Amino acid sequence: MGKLDGKVAVITASTRSIGRAIAEKYVAEGAKVVISSRSADKGATALEEMGAGDNAHFIACDATQQGDVEGLIDATVDHYGTVDIAVLNAGGIMNAAPIAEMTDENWDHALSINLNHTFWGMRRALQHMQPKQSGRIIAISSVEGKLSKPTIGHYSSNKHAINGLVKVAAHENGTQGITVNAILPGLVLTDMFHETGPATVEAMQLEGGLDALASMFSAGSAIKRPNTVEEVAAVALMLARDEAKNITGCLFPCDGGTMPY
Amino acid sequence: MGELDGRVACITGGTRGIGRAIAEGFLAEGAKVVINGRTPSKGEATLADMNAGDNAHFIAGDVTQQSVCESLVDQTVEHFGRLDIMVNNAGGGGDPAMLADMTDDAWNFVMNWNLNHPFWCTRRALKYMIPQQSGRIINVSSMYGKMAIPGVPHYITTKHGLNGMTKAVAVEVGEMGITCNALCPGGIVTDVMEEQGPGAAAAIGMEFEEFLDMMAAPTAIKRLNEVEDVSLVATLLASDAGAGITGSLISIDGGTSPY
Numbered sequence: 001m002g003k004l005d006g007k008v009a010v011i012t013a014s015t016r017s018i019g020r021a022i023a024e025k026y027v028a029e030g031a032k033v034v035i036s037s038r039s040a041d042k043g044a045t046a047l048e049e050m051g052a053g054d055n056a057h058f059i060a061c062d063a064t065q066q067g068d069v070e071g072l073i074d075a076t077v078d079h080y081g082t083v084d085i086a087v088l089n090a091g092g093i094m095n096a097a098p099i100a101e102m103t104d105e106n107w108d109h110a111l112s113i114n115l116n117h118t119f120w121g122m123r124r125a126l127q128h129m130q131p132k133q134s135g136r137i138i139a140i141s142s143v144e145g146k147l148s149k150p151t152i153g154h155y156s157s158n159k160h161a162i163n164g165l166v167k168v169a170a171h172e173n174g175t176q177g178i179t180v181n182a183i184l185p186g187l188v189l190t191d192m193f194h195e196t197g198p199a200t201v202e203a204m205q206l207e208g209g210l211d212a213l214a215s216m217f218s219a220g221s222a223i224k225r226p227n228t229v230e231e232v233a234a235v236a237l238m239l240a241r242d243e244a245k246n247i248t249g250c251l252f253p254c255d256g257g258t259m260p261y
Numbered sequence: 262m263g264e265l266d267g268r269v270a271c272i273t274g275g276t277r278g279i280g281r282a283i284a285e286g287f288l289a290e291g292a293k294v295v296i297n298g299r300t301p302s303k304g305e306a307t308l309a310d311m312n313a314g315d316n317a318h319f320i321a322g323d324v325t326q327q328s329v330c331e332s333l334v335d336q337t338v339e340h341f342g343r344l345d346i347m348v349n350n351a352g353g354g355g356d357p358a359m360l361a362d363m364t365d366d367a368w369n370f371v372m373n374w375n376l377n378h379p380f381w382c383t384r385r386a387l388k389y390m391i392p393q394q395s396g397r398i399i400n401v402s403s404m405y406g407k408m409a410i411p412g413v414p415h416y417i418t419t420k421h422g423l424n425g426m427t428k429a430v431a432v433e434v435g436e437m438g439i440t441c442n443a444l445c446p447g448g449i450v451t452d453v454m455e456e457q458g459p460g461a462a463a464a465i466g467m468e469f470e471e472f473l474d475m476m477a478a479p480t481a482i483k484r485l486n487e488v489e490d491v492s493l494v495a496t497l498l499a500s501d502a503g504a505g506i507t508g509s510l511i512s513i514d515g516g517t518s519p520y
Contacts, residue, residue, distance in 0.1 A: 167516065167519070170516045171481040171516055172481075173481070174480065174481025174483060175482060175483050186505075221435070222431045222434075222435025223435045223436065223440075223504070223507060224436050228505060230502055231502050231503075231505035231506070232505075233502075234497060234500065234503070235497065235502075238493060238497045241493070243489060243493050244490075244493060245482075246482055246484075246486050246487060246490045246513070246515055247490060247493075247513060247515075248481050248482060248516045249481050249515070249516025249517075250513075250516070252511065254506055255505075255509075256435070256505050256506070256508075257428070257431045257432060257435055257507040257508030257509070258508075260428070261510070
């Protein structure tokens with residue numbers, strides 16, 4: 001008997017890293033999961049690696065596009081008949097720059113992939129969950145939703161905003177059997193970190209490359225190491241369960257003691 | 262295969278309420294558990310109810326006393342051979358009064374119950390956890406460790422203090438495989454709440470039911486929390502995957518606390 005038997009989940013940006021670890025955890029606990037990313041190739045590979053048969057399904061989705069994000073939620077319901085759990089995971093630090101030098105384009109891109117994708121996905125998921133008076137919405141936020149570092153003003157403000165959105169949504173839906181929570185991970189060494197990290201290193205003018213970047217982010221933790229995708233997935237499992245019905249509006253930490261509150 | 266197979270936990274105030282729910286959650290995941298309480302007959306009754314055979318053990322004692330706390334930890338290790346998880350759960354509101362009218366006795370009692378007992382137990386537990394480079398300290402705090410109402414300043418002070426101790430311990434043991442976290446539940450109708458709640462309510466001119474409504478009103482769920490809510494999070498923290506969570510003050514209050 002799995003902890004999520006019979007549940008249907010949809011997870012944005014889930015062919016790798018945090019989203020993928022959550023998908024695998026959910027499948028292992030008996031859920032059916034829709035995974036997504038922009039790349040159909042990555043999707044096919046992920047499905048094969050997951051080996052979950054009909055319990056996993058891929059739908060292409062560019063999280064910067066409203067139509068894609070809303071379509072992803074709708075297509076999950078079309079495919080599996082319902083949606084119980086929506087994990088809004090897409091996002092990341094791209095195009096780091098001090099605010100005084102940040103371009104409109106890079107600001108807007110961050111806004112789309114981080115905050116707006118979360119809003120679009122949340123709104124659509126709520127529209128499916130409210131009629132059945134049950135559901136779980138989990139936003140993958142970040143320690144940067146409470147802290148601050150130079151050159152990530154776009155990402156940081158997006159994650160602060162996601163925290164606010166989660167709290168409001170929790171209160172609006174609290175008596176409807178729907179919980180809305182955020183998970184705030186510390187640094188996780190994802191593919192995204194390796195892909196966009198070098199540019200962030202440059203923008204921050206750090207000596208020592210990606211290692212220095214990783215150290216800087218995890219130096220503020222008590223555990224002096226990054227968090228892992230499995231650690232985030234364990235929190236995502238707990239919040240998704242029926243037993244978590246009274247946990248809502250929570251900015252749940254998974255950050256090795258980085259945040260002071 | 263449980264998440265806590267082979268782990269040994271010690272839970273103060275574990276015969277009822279939140280402590281009992283945490284004990285049951287741990288047992289369900291394969292742990293062995295020592296539960297503590299002041300009353301042997303309550304302890305035996307709880308063991309019988311839990312029906313966990315040799316996996317659960319009761320040790321009587323009043324944790325407002327330092328020697329009891331230290332002995333409780335040592336006896337846990339004697340009985341089960343090790344200690345992996347220390348749950349500092351015992352505690353409560355004490356005699357309510359506005360601070361201006363608070364007696365030394367009332368203040369000091371709550372200091373011992375809510376703040377000193379976790380210090381004494383944690384310090385002793387770390388003597389075992391540090392050499393083994395692994396462990397979990399879980400402090401049962403309260404949403405009143407983050408906010409305040411009138412009439413229970415000793416309770417509020419000690420829960421804020423417990424939150425600070427949580428962070429202090431976390432940064433000291435962060436690289437030793439040991440985590441330390443605080444659970445901050447909202448209002449829950451436990452035996453302690455039923456015993457002390459009416460007094461706390463009266464201190465602010467309320468009936469007990471009104472007092473409970475007062476705690477439910479700012480939640481998103483418009484109802485109180487349950488002991489199982491706390492147990493769910495405690496089990497996550499105690500597990501291997503909980504290694505990445507430390508120094509945290511986790512709100513389990515239906516969305517009441519703003520941070």
